[in-house]
Amino acid sequence: MKLQPWRLASIALGLLAGCASAPPPKPLPAPPPAAARPAPAPAQTDAQRRTEFDRSLDHWHGASTRELFAKLGAPKSSTRAGDGTLVHLYARSAQLKGPKGPVTFSCVVRYIINERSDRIVNHSIEGC
Numbered sequence: 001m002k003l004q005p006w007r008l009a010s011i012a013l014g015l016l017a018g019c020a021s022a023p024p025p026k027p028l029p030a031p032p033p034a035a036a037r038p039a040p041a042p043a044q045t046d047a048q049r050r051t052e053f054d055r056s057l058d059h060w061h062g063a064s065t066r067e068l069f070a071k072l073g074a075p076k077s078s079t080r081a082g083d084g085t086l087v088h089l090y091a092r093s094a095q096l097k098g099p100k101g102p103v104t105f106s107c108v109v110r111y112i113i114n115e116r117s118d119r120i121v122n123h124s125i126e127g128c
Helices: 005-021 042-060 065-072
Strands: 077-080 085-098 101-114 119-126
Antiparallel strands (some): 101 119
């Protein structure tokens, strides 16, 4: 079956009109550059930093107090717990620039010592 030229033109115009009525696809937005990405929340950053610092102190577990004192010097204080463990406390503080003025930063690390073996068995951190 042969189509008349006017019929062929009518079909072509109908197809073009249908394509023209559909909106063009929207391009995907480009990801923001690294500098424009929002920074992690300060609390999240602090928690991550604190976790990494805490984990970095694990290498002291099993070390002797002699090794600890040789590296860090004498502790700020030492106390004896009721279960026979000894706790050596190291503390540092400093004034840092904050967005609203000076901020005092303090860090306390307690090394728990098994007195019988004179070895570090655990540690805890505060404020670091």
